[in-house]
Amino acid sequence: MNETVTIRLAKQAMKFSAAHFTIFSASERERLHGHNFRVEVDIEAHMLGNGMCFDYGIYKDTVIALCRELNEWMILPTRSPYLQIEEQGEHVIAVFNGQRIPFLRADVLLLPIENVTLEEFAAHFLTRLTADRDELRQHRIRAIEVRVFSGPGQSAGRRLRVDP
Numbered sequence: 394m395n396e397t398v399t400i401r402l403a404k405q406a407m408k409f410s411a412a413h414f415t416i417f418s419a420s421e422r423e424r425l426h427g428h429n430f431r432v433e434v435d436i437e438a439h440m441l442g443n444g445m446c447f448d449y450g451i452y453k454d455t456v457i458a459l460c461r462e463l464n465e466w467m468i469l470p471t472r473s474p475y476l477q478i479e480e481q482g483e484h485v486i487a488v489f490n491g492q493r494i495p496f497l498r499a500d501v502l503l504l505p506i507e508n509v510t511l512e513e514f515a516a517h518f519l520t521r522l523t524a525d526r527d528e529l530r531q532h533r534i535r536a537i538e539v540r541v542f543s544g545p546g547q548s549a550g551r552r553l554r555v556d557p
């Protein structure tokens with residue numbers, strides 16, 4: 394059974410609201426703002442007989458849980474070449490181009506990404522969804538693509554092919 398199928402997961406619950414600013418260079422960034430982000434996942438897999446591939450409910454729950462992890466935070470990147478992050482008591486200070494931008498620690502989520510962009514969010518979800526390679530092989534998954542939207546008509550997709 395070598396035929397493949399693509400499962401698309403784009404449930405209403407695959408969303409998160411977050412604040413951020415995109416950094417364009419060592420001296421240029423956006424002002425602080427937020428979005429209602431949406432996530433869609435395409436999973437290409439082999440059919441397993443019985444008229445189906447793997448049970449996609451597993452990944453539906455995982456994507457929704459990952460969205461909840463990112464929901465209602467001010468998100469800062471820990472791997473930016475242009476932003477330093479200092480933690481001082483109850484505050485997190487984002488240091489950018491000589492500016493010191495304070496946030497309450499309780500409002501901040503530090504993510505191991507280079508920039509808070511659609512591309513990096515897509516990579517974050519993809520990394521988490523493909524962490525267990527044995528599970529992917531067990532489900533005979535060939536590739537996963539994650540697409541993150543910052544609003545209608547604006548998204549970035551990242552794709553990973555899984556070695557058989």
Ligand SMILES: Nc1nc2c(c(=O)[nH]1)N=C([C@H](O)[C@H](O)COP(=O)(O)OP(=O)(O)OP(=O)(O)O)CN2
Binds near residue numbers: 415512544547
């Ligand atoms: N390659 C990328 N470029 C930009 C990104 C990104 O993630 N990757 N992100 C931004 C901004 O953060 C984002 O676009 C700002 O939102 P903006 O588009 O201005 O506002 P809306 O989402 O509300 O869209 P409208 O066109 O204003 O309706 C910029 N570049």
